[in-house]
Amino acid sequence: MEKSRRSFLKIISHILGGTLAAGILAPIIGLIIHPWLKETIYGTEDFIGIGNLDDFPVGIPKKMTVTSSKMDAWNIFEGLVMGSVWVIRQKDNSLKVFSTNCPHLGCGIDWGNDVNKFLCPCHEGVFDVNGKVISGPAPRDMYSYQTKVENNTVFVNYKNIT
Amino acid sequence: MANKFYEWIDNRTGLNTFLKIALDEPVHGGARWAYVFGSGLIFLFILQAITGIVMACFYSPSSTTAWGSVYYIQEQTSFGWFIRGLHHFGSSAMIILAIVHFFQVFIYGAYKKPRELNWITGVFLLIFLMGFGLTGYLLPWDQKGYWATQVATNIIGTIPVIGDYVKVLHQGGSDYGNFTLTRFFTLHVFILPLSLVTFLFIHVALFRKHGVTPHWKISEKLLKERVDPFWPDQVFKDIVFAMIIYAILAGWVFWKGGAELQAPADPASNYLARPEWYFLFLFQLLKYCQGNLLIVGTVIIPMIGLIFLFVLPFIDRTSSNSPVRRIPFFATISTGMIGAIALTVLAIHHDAHDVHIIHQREDAEIQAARAVILAKKGIHPEGGMSIFLNDPVYLGEKIFKENCNGCHKLNGVGGENGPDFTNFGSREWLFGLLKNPKDKKYFGDSGIMSPVKLPEESLWDISEFLLSQSGNLLNTNIDSLERGKELTLKGTCAICHPIGDINAKKVAPNLTDYLSETWLKDFIKNPDDQKFYGTKNKMPGYEGKFNANELDSLVKYLLSLSKDRLLVSECIRQEPVKNTNNVSPLTPNIYFGILTEKYLLASK
Incomplete structure (x- = not known):
């Protein structure tokens, strides 16, 4: 029981952590690639x-x-x-x-x-x-x-x- | 494949063992939500580091380029405003979370033996955090950052004996300039991050060594029995907390529309400096410590507070972690905190009721919005302030003050020989003139024109028509305009005033294209021309006294005085303002005034 709870927590943590990272990285990447999007x-x-x-x-x-x-x-x-x-x-x-x-x-x-x-x-x-x-x-x-x-x-x- | 690669790496680095050590830390007494604040701070620090690094790809630390580069991040990139907003408000979030973390640690008694060094490194981290806030504030080189940081460096200057030397070292000279920025930038992106990471490493290593400090009511037995692994039990809680922080922070940034960027720093202005909110209590404290007492507020009281924090683990030798047994220390810390909160509230309350501050904030908003519009055309290499020096309205204001203000009053300042120019060229101004030209605000006793004896509504209609001729009147009301046209052309106005033919001459000024740029220019050049006042004129002519650029600037400035007009040449969306019967979103009701609204509209 405890073991399966922990396995579940691990999966959820990966998903949440991935979502969070994506939410942060999306605008970051959007800003970095600025010179591709606009003539500077x-x-x-x-x-x-x-x-x-x-x-x-x-x-x-x-x-x-x-x-x-x-x-x-x-x-x-x-x-x-x-x-x-x-x-x-x-x-x-x-x-x-x-x-x-x-x-x-x-x-x-x-x-x-x-x-x-x-x-x-x-x-x-x-x-x-x-x-x-x-x-x-x-x-x-x-x-x-x-x-x-x-x-x-x-x-x-x-x-x-x- | 991936497994094999991982094995290969692990064989050579011991990565797996390292991860096991890092993640399998036992949490005695079980994973708890009370422990998420420290990791929340680490999350925010990483977020600050990432957003900071990306902005460093765009930022340029010199007194001539800093504002321009931050303007570029804010206005010309797709996500710059959001990233900068995260970074700006992220610093506030870190301060708030650091205070919560501080209290959690204090309440749990986590500073006590053997965790004294945990606490002391934590106090250092708090100092570094404030250092980040202080140094980062200056980097945009806008009015707010420039003047607020002046206060901070002047405070450094009040430290006895070494103060001046330390100040010059921070400023990179006796005054603010390029080296101030390079030094603050170096502090902000190299020295402080390195220091913070070093102390954070020690802080976390010590924490791992001693483990969490459990709630004082948890029994020894439970501590031994209930042991959760750090991964995933505590990590899950930490991640959820990080998501909540990020959601609130991102929401806040969206709601605020990003961080503020004020107009470029103007060393010649007299801006009332205010620091970021988390320094307001120190700022307020200084108000009570004047003259010889200044040093009490700048050095002595802050030093006493810091020293108390540093020695707290050594003076609190009570054996129990229960708050009830530590009342004197709770009282001291609470007094300090309540004092800081009270000072902060006092500072905010004072500023919210100070007319000068309110006006200045309005002006600052107008200037900031205007700066953004002007910067779109490109910033000259002389630096951010050059956008104003090349700005006709700015130059026009200077010319007005030097040549016209002596006779024409503006916003309560100036002479009374000529008409008052407050809200010049607006419907309200013209309405007042029609109603009583002999009013002190207009021509006074020297006025020849007699009041227009028509109902008030008709006077508004005539104003609407006369002003609409120049084509840049906001929210033109067509019905009113048509009525006004009829009244003007067929009524008594046209007996004295020529209208329709720009060169026609009668006894009173020609009203064709009244108050348009051309009309004003011709008028200023030769007010005694027959098509204007002729022999009845009292104003000196400026033909040959202004060059074309100066005249153009002056006229643009005069037009900008009206709250009902838009400078067509400045309107970025080049289409003329459409006539409408409805009240458009331009109706002046935003608290900071029509000017800002005009500029904000134009900037869209």
Whole structure:
């Protein structure tokens, strides 16, 4: 009798103890996995304004710094320099925006005013004004970004590189 | 498979023997509910440790990040508010349970020979527990924790000779700053837990050595005859008790909506500090010990109490455990306890009837709710307080106090040359103006407009219409608005006041979009413009004196003064406030006032 009572108590204790542990662990796990459930670090804008359309001369690449703000958990960091881009205004007022990083090994690409070409100083990569690779080791054309113009302001989608 | 693995482990570690020793402890006199309090405390300590560790994954101890990280736990995670609530109220539960455990042990006489060291380690554990409460209170770096802890560190400073040195060591400097937090954090999560675990280990080991102290009426014979194994007989009771504790605690957290987080600590504010409830008796004691007597309250009386607890096992040498034989000791402990309870009640009673404290708590709630809304946009790296510095309403208040308050009274403070701005732009304010513009509260003797001679209900209708033009009036009543529109446009108002065309000019101010942001901005810039007061104007114009941001802030602040309006730009749910004939849940009846309600609504 005493023995069976104790066996029963043991089973009940296991069940109750398990329930209690589950009740405590559920919210604990829910909190720990927070970074799976929600973005904790992110840029606050998809399209970043880089200047007025009138600032860009037609046909001549202009280098622009991209600054944006970043949310890092509770903090917001404003005016952070994300990088820079080459902007070329076309005759029809559309824009081409290229990454300043060479698709070969990521060196900074310059604009050669005298030769009218993009030049990568590291391994002598050469690209034309439309970003097409002309010579050198680069495996592809220059990276570009989506753009849009609203109220005369030029915006670049700095998150998506193509 | 599992059995084989267990055997393999057991062969190499002796786990089975260890478990047998741990669990097969004989409980002489039988398992009892009276013994559950100690294990309940261990359960709560484990719960505190787990919830604390999880929160440490999010918390950042520095004066610029602490509030933000706790805000993040509280508002941006799924279960953070619940875990933090468990941790916060868990500390109170531990104190309550520790007091119950203390009395159970005292009543049973479990401190007597040979259990003196059980008792003494227990007193140390109680001190550590209070240390946890004290150090944890500061960590969110909110107003309450910041100011309450100031009192505690200042008390340390009153200890003769070493006080100042100890204080600086705790604060990590002469004032509160980054090192105060890193030090309190280190105490809270490393030093105190290590100390507590060490003493707990000794406490439990000694308890196992001497066994339970049975009820004084249990005979020796029964003690020898009735022996239950610790597992499962006592463990079952302990688990049931732990479940009850957890259920009550979780229920409490839900009911309270989690632990409070006040606005970020503002060293420039004059916040009235109050400690957590279990320190209130010490706090109240200090009120009676002022001047040279301060040290009596801060050091001498607490020290006498502690010394008594430490020496109790040595001075109580009565042979029986029966309370009847230990009346002097019961009297002493009871007096101390009743004194502490009385002081606590006095402190609570005093605060509940002190108008300043009540107002301050209301303000603190408003600030806290506002802080949460502002923090959603992200907290600048300068720290928690920066949310207010970048807040237009906060800046606007400053501008108002510096430039406008001299003529415009607000909440009983300020000059009387211009209209009183208490509840400015609300229905009540405008109603008063229509009823008697020459009242001291409005234009006084310099007023030109004569009182509107209409029934009171019509005055409310006109107010409803005029204020609804700006589009951010709460609970707009359409019927009243339509009646008001009719009265305004077809009545006598329109004879002097242009309405409908924003640039029209007559003898009195243009009422198109009256008190909207644009209207107010134009007015503040050039009150002597023909569309406002023209030549009858007495207020200086501020065109060119405020920059656009300052003007914007000032206007937002002015709009926030009205209890009937919501700052549309701040309303997180961007939809405009819907017109309704019914009384909406926004009706101002919550005791801490409409402002909080506005912010709470907006934060949803």
